Amino acid sequence: MNDDLIRRFVDEPEVSGLFFDFDGVLSDIVDLPWDARPVARAAEALESLAERFKLVAIVSGRGARELLAWLGSGVEIWGIHGAQHTLGGEVLLSERAEPYAELMERVQGDARRRIDELGIEGVLVEDKGVMFTIHYRAAKDRDAARLTLEKIAQEIAEGYGVVASPHKMAIEVRPPVEFTKAQVILQRSREAGLKKVAFVGDDVVDLPGFDALDALAREGVLTLRVAVDSDEAPAELLARADLILGGTAGVVSWMETLVSAVPPRG
């Protein structure tokens, strides 16, 4: 059944689209998020896919700028869950994020000032365009840093009417609108008039991507839910997948299979 699904998928590349998560799919999971890089041949395979299929896009929680530097402008990139995207090698704020750009700049300035005043070593504020992330993984006393920083982030969020949410060793501060991978997949698939859509994910945050495919399937789109298996792969993701690939190496070889099955556009 899987072979058949894949075959039907490559039959009409002119109406087919592929969406990929980045971390755990095209890059191996690393301790420090800024140490991640695409695995060998991933960038080349993406570019070759983009030359063959109607739409090839990355949908990631990362900022679009670093993804652009790693993957090049041949592939469509949606960063920060869709708050940013790339166009012709430029990073742009998405329509829904644009109205919050100025506010978020002020919020970030204020947060940086207050964090600097604390003088906790090993704390890093990462600018992600219309959002920012406070990392404390490198702090000597992570628990103390977490408590202090979460309190400050919460005060700032309440003061400005934005949202602060704790993550693993980090706090993300974002505008009061939701950006999700599902929105990106739905919007771009409909805009591009795709009849066949695949999404490759590895994590619980990718489940909404599968939901988006289910919504498209109800509109008559042929969908392919692809999960990447690893020690940390969530059972629900694997259970809902049409196709399971073995780690990032499995993803790259699957991409190369698709590339060799479809001639480049003339």
Ligand SMILES: [Mg+2]
């Ligand atoms: Mg991931």
